[in-house]
Amino acid sequence: MTQKLLIIGCGNMGGAMLAGWLAAGENPARFAVLDPALPEAPDGVALYRSAEEAAGAGHDAVLLGFKPQQLGALGPGLQALTGEGVSVYSLLAGIMLGQLGHAFPHAAAHVRVMPNLAARINKSPVILCEAGLDEAARTAAFALFDTLGSAVWLGDEAQFDLVTALAGSGPGFVYRFIDALAGAAIDLGLDESTAASLALATVEGAAALAAASDVGPATLADRVASPGGMTREGLNVLDENAALRRLLADTLRATRDKGAALSKGS
Numbered sequence: 546m547t548q549k550l551l552i553i554g555c556g557n558m559g560g561a562m563l564a565g566w567l568a569a570g571e572n573p574a575r576f577a578v579l580d581p582a583l584p585e586a587p588d589g590v591a592l593y594r595s596a597e598e599a600a601g602a603g604h605d606a607v608l609l610g611f612k613p614q615q616l617g618a619l620g621p622g623l624q625a626l627t628g629e630g631v632s633v634y635s636l637l638a639g640i641m642l643g644q645l646g647h648a649f650p651h652a653a654a655h656v657r658v659m660p661n662l663a664a665r666i667n668k669s670p671v672i673l674c675e676a677g678l679d680e681a682a683r684t685a686a687f688a689l690f691d692t693l694g695s696a697v698w699l700g701d702e703a704q705f706d707l708v709t710a711l712a713g714s715g716p717g718f719v720y721r722f723i724d725a726l727a728g729a730a731i732d733l734g735l736d737e738s739t740a741a742s743l744a745l746a747t748v749e750g751a752a753a754l755a756a757a758s759d760v761g762p763a764t765l766a767d768r769v770a771s772p773g774g775m776t777r778e779g780l781n782v783l784d785e786n787a788a789l790r791r792l793l794a795d796t797l798r799a800t801r802d803k804g805a806a807l808s809k810g811s
């Protein structure tokens with residue numbers, strides 16, 4: 546079981562995860578941060594500015610939270626922090642288990658971890674894919690990340706970029722949808738603040754209802770569309786030639802394919 550986790554790069558995503566763990570009641574002393582630019586760490590969490598300083602953290606796992614493009618430059622300087630007995634958890638989009646193994650050859654295990662920003666409120670799916678964990682360590686890793694929402698193991702690493710597009714990048718697409726919904730209402734004559742608050746409240750309520758419901762979103766959509774009523778006219782626009790689905794397929798494809806480019810260093 547991970548006793549102490551050193552977060553290397555604690556920006557938007559690493560910071561959201563740390564906030565989620567602390568909000569769930571984890572002991573701050575279980576965490577330490579290595580980040581040269583973070584202004585301050587939460588109370589009780591040690592903050593180191595260099596790998597040399599962080600060598601005293603007493604950690605048994607690291608969470609890589611810097612940019613994938615930095616792996617080549619930063620990897621060699623992190624060897625002393627990723628030695629025998631240390632598990633490497635990586636948030637680096639596109640970077641494959643084999644590349645992590647090559648970059649950190651002495652680590653006990655390598656794990657790809659894909660959360661999203663809702664980790665901050667313990668509502669993130671967290672997709673996991675590993676090499677080298679024994680059964681007890683797998684159970685402990687799952688429990689650690691499940692605290693941030695709902696962890697799930699992915700058996701086929703070839704699908705990791707696709708699930709990254711869906712669940713890691715996904716909030717970005719949902720935020721665009723909220724803005725587009727509000728923007729469309731503004732275009733049709735509603736004032737800005739009414740449009741923004743109604744769009745957000747509608748998406749929040751609809752998602753919460755879908756999550757609590759024993760029927761799927763398609764059935765719920767049909768329940769919204771009263772026979773002969775207004776909603777069906779709008780659904781028809783979204784459904785014509787699978788317009789929305791095709792747009793989202795293009796969106797996920799472009800996002801997924803960037804993962805392969807990142808793994809090649811671009």
Ligand SMILES: NC(=O)C1=CN([C@@H]2O[C@H](COP(=O)(O)OP(=O)(O)OC[C@H]3O[C@@H](n4cnc5c(N)ncnc54)[C@H](O)[C@@H]3O)[C@@H](O)[C@H]2O)C=CC1
Binds near residue numbers: 553557558615638714
């Ligand atoms: N932002 C998101 O929603 C998600 C991001 N990710 C992954 O998380 C990682 C970080 O992304 P963001 O948090 O968005 O970026 P960010 O730019 O907000 O955070 C990166 C952090 O790395 C730190 N850093 C830079 N150089 C460093 C060094 N030499 N040593 C230690 N730390 C260093 C920066 O100071 C910064 O705090 C990326 O690999 C990304 O693929 C994964 C899932 C979702």
Ligand SMILES: O=C(O)[C@@H]1CCC=N1
Binds near residue numbers: 638709713714
């Ligand atoms: O945009 C990115 O590359 C990262 C990965 C998933 C969400 N943010």
